[in-house]
Amino acid sequence: MRLASFLLSALVASSATAASYRQLATFSATNAAFVEVFNLATTSNTTPHPVLITTDFGAFSSGEVFFVDDPKQIWSSNDGATTVSVGGFKWPNIVIPVPEDISANSVLVADGFLVPGKGTGGLYVIQGEKGDFSTAQPIKISTDKSGWFYHNATFVDMNGDGKLDVLSARATKGLFSSGAELLWLENPGSLTGSWTEHVIVSGPDVIFQVAEVDGDDSTLDVIAAQFFSSKLRAYFIKKSDATSVTSVDIDTTLGAAYSLQVVDLNADGKNELLVTTHENGPKSAVYAYEIPANVNGTWTRHTLADASNFKVTEGGFNQDAPGFAYSFFPQVNSPNNKKPSILVAGDGSQTAYLMTPGAADFDYTIETIIKVDGVIGSIGIGDVDGDGYVEFFVPDYDKSEITAFTFSPAALTE
Numbered sequence: 049m050r051l052a053s054f055l056l057s058a059l060v061a062s063s064a065t066a067a068s069y070r071q072l073a074t075f076s077a078t079n080a081a082f083v084e085v086f087n088l089a090t091t092s093n094t095t096p097h098p099v100l101i102t103t104d105f106g107a108f109s110s111g112e113v114f115f116v117d118d119p120k121q122i123w124s125s126n127d128g129a130t131t132v133s134v135g136g137f138k139w140p141n142i143v144i145p146v147p148e149d150i151s152a153n154s155v156l157v158a159d160g161f162l163v164p165g166k167g168t169g170g171l172y173v174i175q176g177e178k179g180d181f182s183t184a185q186p187i188k189i190s191t192d193k194s195g196w197f198y199h200n201a202t203f204v205d206m207n208g209d210g211k212l213d214v215l216s217a218r219a220t221k222g223l224f225s226s227g228a229e230l231l232w233l234e235n236p237g238s239l240t241g242s243w244t245e246h247v248i249v250s251g252p253d254v255i256f257q258v259a260e261v262d263g264d265d266s267t268l269d270v271i272a273a274q275f276f277s278s279k280l281r282a283y284f285i286k287k288s289d290a291t292s293v294t295s296v297d298i299d300t301t302l303g304a305a306y307s308l309q310v311v312d313l314n315a316d317g318k319n320e321l322l323v324t325t326h327e328n329g330p331k332s333a334v335y336a337y338e339i340p341a342n343v344n345g346t347w348t349r350h351t352l353a354d355a356s357n358f359k360v361t362e363g364g365f366n367q368d369a370p371g372f373a374y375s376f377f378p379q380v381n382s383p384n385n386k387k388p389s390i391l392v393a394g395d396g397s398q399t400a401y402l403m404t405p406g407a408a409d410f411d412y413t414i415e416t417i418i419k420v421d422g423v424i425g426s427i428g429i430g431d432v433d434g435d436g437y438v439e440f441f442v443p444d445y446d447k448s449e450i451t452a453f454t455f456s457p458a459a460l461t462e
Contacts, residue, residue: 068378069402069417072439072452073123077114079104080443080450081423085430086145089153089179090117098432100441101155102450103140107163111137113155113174115181119441120433122452132182134174139166142200142426147212150203151175151239156214157186160197162221169197171216173239189233191242195220196227199254204232204268206246206290211235214243219253219276228253228276230283232290249283249293259310259319262343271298273305273323280305280323282343298347303331307372314409315387321347322375326368326395332358334373334392334403336410350410352390352403357414362396362423362446371395372426373403378438378455380431391417391440393424400424400442417453422446 082103087096100119105111116122116131139161146154153176160169172186190198201216214233220226230252233243252272261269267284274281280299286292298321299305306326313320313336321337332355338348358369375388387405390412394400399419403412421444428441437456444450 068457069453069455072454074449074451075122076448077102077450078448079106079445080448081105081425081445082142083426083428083441083443083450084143085428085432088176091179092117094179098430100428101143102443103143105139110135111140113140113143113157134181134184134186136186138169139163144201146173147203150212153179156201158198158200162197167195167197168192171198171201171214187239189239189243191245195222202258204258206232211237217252217256221276226276230270246290248285248290251281255306255308257308257310261339271308271310271321273308275304275306275326278304296343298337299349302335303327309375311375311388313387315385322373324370324373326371328360328368330355332369334370352410352412353414358394358397360396361398367396369395369397371424374427374429376429376438380436380438391427391429393427395423395425398422398424400427418442418451420444420447
């Protein structure tokens, strides 16, 4: 076990803002990039409970995935928190939980990026054997494709055999060529060896989501935010034949599509698309798209926040903003008829934002939560202390810190 690099460095009981969030603590986390909160079992607590997971990477260093057991200790203990890390990655991006029928107490890591030496990525499973991640080694289930990298994945039974497969997207980007593919990796029934890959269609590259949008149960619907081709597109894959695919362009004018979530934003019982564009200029934005009854119709776009909110302040080459957006309810058990709030990771704007819904549909106010000294890649969200209110964790990649906040109105104790 590696002693924590996550050390408590500050404890702040700031006054509640109008949005009722409070800063809890800032702690060290080497090159914190993507941050998640999942329920996992650990050696200290064999009952699944919230665990903070963060990735780190660098152009001249290998990548790691960190597991922080009992993250509330970050602000409630003078000893701070301890963690274990799993190395062996090039550029670990989004981490997702693995279904128990594939591998209990495990996560999947999407790896690689368009940086020299990091371009050939893969999909890896990390198994926490009996809750112990300290000796875990990444298990690669993908087959190397030179220069191609992965950002996210999900689990879907793609061939109707009763086993969950991996659906993912990968991309390659060079000076003279580029490419993007949606593919699925066939579950052989074990984690031994590479899973057979099936390329479905070209186009999806970074972020996508599976969500029912066309009302046709015979198809698997995939919404893709195509960053490199600057498109938002829906794909309809025939469940009985994954080689049979149709598609609809939702928006080809938005710019570099990046973050994507299918969620009911106006509490009318119907889902919308929550989308960000990742740019440095007038197309930086957070959008909502209404899903039409006929997917070949118009997907009406609403601007929730525009480029005036997302000034890029990070130095260096190709810095853009914003990054990912996350809808959530500050109180976990909020009524179903409430509109969600939105957290936005500013990425190159070096800022985390809270967007609060107004009375009118798709009317949001935006405020700065924190301005940091580096890139904010993603935000981890979850009720980690079990009090019914959400905590969230904002990384500062350049300064190697994470700041924890809570929506709990209770006064801090120990």
